[in-house]
Amino acid sequence: QVQLQESGPGVVKPSETLSLTCSVSGGSMTSYFWSWIRQPPGKGLEWIGYSDDSRTTKYNPSLESRVTVSIDTSKNQFFLQVRSVTAADTAVYYCARDRRDGYNVWGQGILVNVSS
Amino acid sequence: SYELSQPPSVSVSPGQTAIITCSGDKLGLRFTSWYHQKPGHSPVLLIYQDKQRPSGIPERFSGSNSGNTATLTISGTQSTDEADYYCQAWDSTDVVFGGGTKLTVL
Numbered sequence: 001q002v003q004l005q006e007s008g009p010g011v012v013k014p015s016e017t018l019s020l021t022c023s024v025s026g027g028s029m030t031s032y033f034w035s036w037i038r039q040p041p042g043k044g045l046e047w048i049g050y051s052d053d054s055r056t057t058k059y060n061p062s063l064e065s066r067v068t069v070s071i072d073t074s075k076n077q078f079f080l081q082v083r084s085v086t087a088a089d090t091a092v093y094y095c096a097r098d099r100r101d102g103y104n105v106w107g108q109g110i111l112v113n114v115s116s
Numbered sequence: 117s118y119e120l121s122q123p124p125s126v127s128v129s130p131g132q133t134a135i136i137t138c139s140g141d142k143l144g145l146r147f148t149s150w151y152h153q154k155p156g157h158s159p160v161l162l163i164y165q166d167k168q169r170p171s172g173i174p175e176r177f178s179g180s181n182s183g184n185t186a187t188l189t190i191s192g193t194q195s196t197d198e199a200d201y202y203c204q205a206w207d208s209t210d211v212v213f214g215g216g217t218k219l220t221v222l
Contacts, residue, residue: 035211044200044214044215045213047210047211047212050211058210060210061210062117094159101147101165101168102170103159104161104170106159108158109158
């Protein structure tokens, strides 16, 4: 059974870059969209962006200028960078898997606080 | 950009049927997925491609989609169904989530 696990720092300073890793175990990365989704405290889900296994990427237009999603299938990992963070980027960040038929596998989520 | 709208809250009595809607322009032409999320937990996929249930999801969860509205129906609602519910669809190559609906089982 495929499992996803987010990792990275729990605190990032304002104006710096948030970097997270999602490690994939128990399955192949082929033929899926690998997404990052976030949830500010007490709010709803917001799609950030995805990469597929051929490194094709797509981003939420509201975040596109600050976000990069990348993938390393040889390591079974994909990554998120959010540049120039502010307090508004404080959220639980989830990685998840989809084939345009629903996100059926999610990581447990990682809370990232943007604070000095 | 494409938007999906959900009512902020829905209330239902135990054993009754809960209906949660998701509205978007010509949403019926797109596949919709539904998730529920309990506090402190990751979302769980309930319905995909409008009406398909992943293995392990009870039959009392059902979905439909037509016109501008997708609907999640929970039959025989249980107290354990109290959660936040989100719809999701693809807008070409982008992913869109609804704002979420808090289901209260009174």
